Amino acid sequence: MKKILPRxxxxxxxxxxxxxxxxxxxxxxxxxxxxxxxxEDSVITRVRAYLSAPEDAIILGDSRMAHFxxxxxxxxxxxxxxxxxxxxxxxxxxxxxxYLAAENNPSLNACYFGVSFYTLRAGDSRNRMEAIxxxxxxxxxxxxxxxxxxxxxxxxxxxxxxxxxxxxxxAGAWEAIDSVDEDGNALPVRRNLIAYAATLYQxxxxxxxxxxxxxxxxxxxxxxxxxxxxNPRALLDAMLAATPADSSxxxxxxxxxxxxxxxxxxxxxxxELTFVLPPIDDALRQYLVAPLGLDEPMRTIRQxxxxxxxxxxxxEVEPEAVYAEEQYYDGFHLDVERGLPEFxxxxxxxxxx
Amino acid sequence: xxFNSVSFFAFFPLAVLVCRLAxxxxxxxxxxxxxxxxxxxxxxAWLPVLVxxxxxxxxxVRRMDAAEGLSRKRRLxxxxxxxxxxxxxxxxxxxxxxxxxxxxxxxxxxxRLGLASEADGSAFSIILPLGVSFFTVQSVGYAVDVYRxxxxxxxxxxxxxxxxxxxxxxxxxxxxxxDKLLPQLRAPRALHTDRAxxxxxxxxxxLFSKVAVADLLAVFAxxxxxxxxxxxxxxxxxGALCYGLQLYFDFSGYSLMALGTAELLGLQLMTxxxxxxxxxxxxxxxxxxxxxxxxxxxxxxxxxxxxxxxxKARKYLNLLLTFLVSGVWHGVGLTYLIWGAMHGVYQIxxxxxxxxxxxxxxxxxxxxxxxxxxAWQCLCTFALVNAAWVFFRxxxxxxxxxxxxxxxxNVSLTGLLADIRxxxxxFNAKSLLSAAFLAFVLLAxxxxxxxxxxxxxxxxxxxxxxxxxxxxxxxxxLLYYALAAxxxxxxxxxxxxxxxxxxxxxxxx
Numbered sequence: 001m002k003k004i005l006p007r008x009x010x011x012x013x014x015x016x017x018x019x020x021x022x023x024x025x026x027x028x029x030x031x032x033x034x035x036x037x038x039x040e041d042s043v044i045t046r047v048r049a050y051l052s053a054p055e056d057a058i059i060l061g062d063s064r065m066a067h068f069x070x071x072x073x074x075x076x077x078x079x080x081x082x083x084x085x086x087x088x089x090x091x092x093x094x095x096x097x098x099y100l101a102a103e104n105n106p107s108l109n110a111c112y113f114g115v116s117f118y119t120l121r122a123g124d125s126r127n128r129m130e131a132i133x134x135x136x137x138x139x140x141x142x143x144x145x146x147x148x149x150x151x152x153x154x155x156x157x158x159x160x161x162x163x164x165x166x167x168x169x170x171a172g173a174w175e176a177i178d179s180v181d182e183d184g185n186a187l188p189v190r191r192n193l194i195a196y197a198a199t200l201y202q203x204x205x206x207x208x209x210x211x212x213x214x215x216x217x218x219x220x221x222x223x224x225x226x227x228x229x230x231n232p233r234a235l236l237d238a239m240l241a242a243t244p245a246d247s248s249x250x251x252x253x254x255x256x257x258x259x260x261x262x263x264x265x266x267x268x269x270x271x272e273l274t275f276v277l278p279p280i281d282d283a284l285r286q287y288l289v290a291p292l293g294l295d296e297p298m299r300t301i302r303q304x305x306x307x308x309x310x311x312x313x314x315x316e317v318e319p320e321a322v323y324a325e326e327q328y329y330d331g332f333h334l335d336v337e338r339g340l341p342e343f344x345x346x347x348x349x350x351x352x353x
Numbered sequence: 354x355x356f357n358s359v360s361f362f363a364f365f366p367l368a369v370l371v372c373r374l375a376x377x378x379x380x381x382x383x384x385x386x387x388x389x390x391x392x393x394x395x396x397x398a399w400l401p402v403l404v405x406x407x408x409x410x411x412x413x414v415r416r417m418d419a420a421e422g423l424s425r426k427r428r429l430x431x432x433x434x435x436x437x438x439x440x441x442x443x444x445x446x447x448x449x450x451x452x453x454x455x456x457x458x459x460x461x462x463x464x465r466l467g468l469a470s471e472a473d474g475s476a477f478s479i480i481l482p483l484g485v486s487f488f489t490v491q492s493v494g495y496a497v498d499v500y501r502x503x504x505x506x507x508x509x510x511x512x513x514x515x516x517x518x519x520x521x522x523x524x525x526x527x528x529x530x531x532d533k534l535l536p537q538l539r540a541p542r543a544l545h546t547d548r549a550x551x552x553x554x555x556x557x558x559x560l561f562s563k564v565a566v567a568d569l570l571a572v573f574a575x576x577x578x579x580x581x582x583x584x585x586x587x588x589x590x591x592g593a594l595c596y597g598l599q600l601y602f603d604f605s606g607y608s609l610m611a612l613g614t615a616e617l618l619g620l621q622l623m624t625x626x627x628x629x630x631x632x633x634x635x636x637x638x639x640x641x642x643x644x645x646x647x648x649x650x651x652x653x654x655x656x657x658x659x660x661x662x663x664x665k666a667r668k669y670l671n672l673l674l675t676f677l678v679s680g681v682w683h684g685v686g687l688t689y690l691i692w693g694a695m696h697g698v699y700q701i702x703x704x705x706x707x708x709x710x711x712x713x714x715x716x717x718x719x720x721x722x723x724x725x726x727x728a729w730q731c732l733c734t735f736a737l738v739n740a741a742w743v744f745f746r747x748x749x750x751x752x753x754x755x756x757x758x759x760x761x762x763n764v765s766l767t768g769l770l771a772d773i774r775x776x777x778x779x780f781n782a783k784s785l786l787s788a789a790f791l792a793f794v795l796l797a798x799x800x801x802x803x804x805x806x807x808x809x810x811x812x813x814x815x816x817x818x819x820x821x822x823x824x825x826x827x828x829x830x831l832l833y834y835a836l837a838a839x840x841x842x843x844x845x846x847x848x849x850x851x852x853x854x855x856x857x858x859x860x861x862x
Contacts, residue, residue: 011833
């Protein structure tokens with residue numbers, strides 16, 4: 001046996017080197033030794049941070065609730081918050097995260113929960129919370145998870161190329177090309193706003209309503225790799241020609257029921273729940289909501305949320321504040337410099353007032 | 354806990370340590386305790402049943418061995434009744450109660466005891482004791498052997514309990530015979546470096562088959578069999594082929610890991626697979642696939658039924674009955690019964706047309722044992738076996754018939770490639786990663802097939818581990834690193850078995 005152990009150690013050596021690389025380049029600072037994650041708005045980073053130092057107020061939702069500057073939030077609201085929202089979060093995942101947060105912090109007393117017509121669409125039953133729950137609590141599960149290893153290798157590759165890594169800043173530095181179509185004619189709105197609306201058609205309209213979105217890669221002024229749409233006019237024309245008959249949107253009743261349950265749980269446990277309907281750009285209203293007739297389900301959602309008894313902060317259906325095109329990075333996301341600070345003050349400051 | 358789970362990699366070194374540190378006279382007791390601990394990690398609530406079954410069989414067979422005549426026979430039937438009764442009772446209850454609208458309170462009580470689980474939504478199903486199909490038939494074999502005076506009954510209850518519950522073989526075999534394992538349990542055991550190296554290589558080869566090949570082929574097999582009517586043409590053939598390969602690499606991988614695990618504990622188990630997909634006939638296939646169970650069926654079902662001693666018609670009937678028993682043992686359902694019947698019919702047809710086929714070869718002036726003829730025979734056997742696997746895997750007879758017929762409709766290579774790409778995309782939405790996944794599966798499969806070819810043609814006695822250990826140093830270490838890299842990558846692709854622990858297929862039977 002004494003001869004076997006050195007051989008096993010020799011066999012394990014490359015894997016130990018690999019795990020050392022993993023430790024150095026994993027983008028979520030899972031082990032909390034790097035003084036900050038390069039992907040600070042990822043679910044892993046946020047849940048790990050919450051489990052180690054939970055605040056009594058939490059923010060949940062998808063990327064629209066994920067990008068707040070937490071110092072600005074604390075300044076506007078006068079208290080500290082844990083942000084558990086993350087990009088691409090499904091409603092199921094946000095709901096499960098709420099319960100995870102509540103279980104791990106009995107003194108939880110406030111929750112801002114981001115909801116929208118898009119996250120409440122039928123057919124979106126994604127739920128990765130079982131895997132996420134395992135990964136955040138078990139370092140071995142984290143280190144042996146395919147996605148996080150792929151993220152680590154991606155991070156390593158980008159760092160070797162000298163490209164900026166981490167969360168996208170959602171801060172636009174637009175050029176002349178962003179305001180013209182494929183033939184050089186002026187567009188009514190920026191290219192990326194058209195492309196963003198077109199992207200949402202994939203989940204809200206019947207297949208074939210729009211032509212495929214064509215893109216080309218480019219590096220923005222921050223050094224991040226991005227893609228630019230190359231057929232905005234074709235997409236715009238198709239969107240304007242769309243009708244409610246092209247819509248495939250329907251409301252996810254099951255998730256609405258889960259939200260009602262969540263509201264009842266909050267009422268029972270003294271947690272002040274606020275549903276937040278984050279702002280959407282006018283381009284989305286014009287090119288997605290209006291042609292497909294989504295106003296009606298949006299109003300239904302607004303009413304259903306209000307009926308739960310929880311507070312509703314509406315920036316989507318009957319917005320309490322509106323933001324200009326230049327304040328948006330894309331159709332769903334406010335620019336972190338030109339729009340998000342104002343929304344932060346409106347959302348968190350107004351509540352205190 | 355399965356051999357491919359992370360928890361097993363923590364459990365097993367501890368088990369080896371406990372067994373090595375135990376004094377000689379307590380070695381078997383320590384191994385029995387470790388085996389029961391392994392059992393408790395899987396289906397703890399059923400441990401008393403395993404213990405009681407072992408003790409009852411041990412006591413009945415001991416008393417049978419001391420008796421003669423009618424009394425001996427009665428005790429044999431009692432031992433068979435205990436084991437087969439347990440098997441039939443539990444499998445029957447599992448089938449009848451699956452999803453049944455039994456009192457919710459009863460289901461919840463059973464769930465709390467770990468005897469039932471929520472299956473689909475609100476439907477419940479019985480959790481069967483780990484390895485019930487294996488330890489009961491192993492006990493039956495032991496009782497019959499002692500009755501036939503092949504060897505004497507085991508005097509030590511501890512040794513017999515270990516024979517029944519030895520953790521490397523309890524979940525999926527191999528089904529050991531008393532005269533092969535019990536003498537090893539009575540003898541002193543020591544582990545030498547060369548045996549340890551052999552055991553580790555055997556375990557690693559098995560782990561590679563399971564983690565890097567079988568579980569990734571499962572992505573394709575599950576996608577196709579999960580919704581068969583969504584596909585037609587070559588995709589169905591591809592899905593069926595993936596399952597045939599998945600099952601082989603899964604079960605042979607398990608068997609190799611069992612062999613390696615037992616060897617590290619100083620015990621030798623029988624080989625359960627000997628490159629079955631290189632068989633030239635269905636008869637040869639059953640001499641190479643799940644060998645321990647095939648030989649069990651031959652010794653305890655086929656021969657007692659009369660074997661080939663009572664004329665051709667009776668021989669064929671016996672063959673059919675034996676394979677029907679095999680089908681029922683794998684699962685109580687029409688699909689398993691048809692699968693068993695198909696193999697029975699294959700064997701009967703093979704035997705009945707043997708002379709005719711010989712004449713065809715002679716007329717064509719082709720040697721029946723020539724390379725081309727052998728390749729053709731292997732191909733035909735492989736196709737027949739895979740056609741039968743369709744019933745083994747499909748959710749219903751309707752689905753199986755659909756796969757077998759619709760594969761000839763809308764045959765298109767581009768359609769197949771598009772379906773493969775779509776299934777790979779379900780593994781990972783990023784196109785680069787799904788392409789990497791596809792490339793990895795192809796490479797791993799090629800590696801698995803290559804190792805099987807080496808086992809068949811280059812390893813005397815099918816002992817590939819010995820062949821690997823005999824390679825020049827550089828090649829050997831290159832192979833070690835390649836195996837370790839594939840296992841590691843396979844592990845990652847299965848998310849380290851944390852989120853979606855992939856059980857061994859034969860654990861279900």
